[in-house]
Amino acid sequence: MAEVTIRDLRKSFGPVEVLHGVSIDIAEGEFVVLVGPSGCGKSTLLRMLAGLEHVTSGEIRIGDRVVNDLPPKERDIAMVFQNYALYPHLTVAENMAFSLTLKGAPKAEITSRVKPAAEILGLSNLLERYPRQLSGGQRQRVAMGRAIVRDPQVFLFDEPLSNLDAKLRVSMRAEIKNLHQRLKTTTVYVTHDQIEAMTMADKIVVMHDGRVEQIGAPLELYDQPANLFVAGFIGSPAMNMLTGRLADGGFVTGDGIALPVARPPAAAPGGPVVYGLRPESMHLGGEVPLRVEVVEPTGSETHVLGHIGATEIVGVFRERVRAAPGEEIRVRVDAEATHLFDAGSGARLSA
């Protein structure tokens, strides 16, 4: 176990800079998720941590060592790849023991380390199989087993669940989190799926275009997004964005519909403002007119697609909405759960 410190890390491929000075502190035993849309540099960052990509400038520390120029094998880290990267010519047991075999560890030690790892992951009766004979979820577990056997300072996961089907993904999510709580190894996990990030992380790092947009605990990012990008990225369905201006201690959309604001910012800008409205912070019965277009009952809640003024809106209601398409319903907006952003810079306005 070790802490990981990343300081002003930059990476260029030829003339193209893909990471523009990233700084992240990861505490010992923390589960950190790097999340962002594809091409945001999160995988590159992970590969630089692993030593598979050179560092252009900046500093990476694992524990108290600067590892910038150390080859992968000297960094004491284990990585789970997106495609699992299991050795197809080795059995499950041999795959898991590969690093020990390379070191020439005695047979007894190999068994004593592979066995418990296999038990944790429920692989005990698959040890003699070859990767080809395993299902996707089982391969995923073997890849994790290979990492566990190493007992490394840091676990790295590169989109490990993206090749699994939706149901398996949910159960593996819980399994990985469980595993982390058990082993308490510092973990860096890369994903493009914000739900994975929200459910698993102690700390989320939201990345966009090679920059860190915000670092924080999952609910911190949900409750206090630092800017429009984070606001739109975290949460599903995504936050609704209405453009307008501040007036009379409230917010008025471009087409003149008034919406409540909890605490208007002290220095209210005269310019345009973006009003962030979470789909789940709307309730039936209120002042705001919502023109319904599509109603999607999911059972526990009802999704409503419609318009407030000219802006397309998604609402998630705990109540059952019985409205015909084209009908206008009235909704109440939970003022405490709304967000204000500067339309120009995208930065958060209200506290």
Next chain:
Amino acid sequence: MAGSSRGGLIYWLTESRNGLGLIFMLPAAVFLLCLLTYPLGLGVWLGFTDARIGREGIFVGLENYIWLFNDSVFRLSVFNTIFYTVVASVLKFGLGLWLALILNEKLPLKNFFRAIVLLPWVVPTVLSALAFWWIFDSQFSIISWVLMKWGLISAPINFLGEPWNARWSVIAANVWRGIPFVAISLLAGLQTIPQSLNEAAALDGATAWQRFRRVTLPLLTPIIAVVMTFSVLFTFTDFQLIYVLTRGGPVNATHLMATLSFQRAIPGGQLGEGAAIAVAMIPFLLAAILFSFFGLQRRRWQQGGSD
């Protein structure tokens, strides 16, 4: 009655599954029979006759083979062929694999070098053989010239005039010609190995040699088996290179079974004997094929499961 039964046959041929299948197979069957089976069968038959050019042979049983078995030139040619095949194949494998590994790295102008490597394979054998003929010339050899300039030798090397010199020289020419096939095929095999396996091995603490020995090589064995089977077959049956460079000389030191067979059958006129020599190659070739089929067949890890 007759009409209806003929109608029945036509109906069966054109309408039923098996009948149609038979019709569709016919062209391929005719092609195989006329162009593959007939010449091969004729060759085997000739080996059991005393046919000469201009005279129909009569069946003489195993007489040709018994005669060959006691013929020291034939036995020398068997030795030459095995020596030539084993040494050239081992060299082609080693150098070809080495070249493939280099070409698989990130190099500038990678595609250019890959194209260059293919050249020896693309050039007609006779042309490259003629070039080697000059390189190995007893008076004007560039190798002798360079070595003499450096002061390493005092007289030109008689490359093709001494038995062992000649054997090594033709092997060198064959290796030069055969490397591209091995290198490019193994390169294709290397490219099917996912990069992430090497990365995973590097993270697991493998040195470059361990990554090659424990990841790359085992994953490459299926391709190696196929490539080397073909390479051995090509080398064993080589004819052009020898015929242009040495015609089997000096004193039969470079006669392979293929060149000896031609020598006896066409210029020598002993069709039956030549055919028998050629037929005698078949057991060796079958052995090579069976070896690769049983010895190097699909490993357990390649079987079962999907994707």
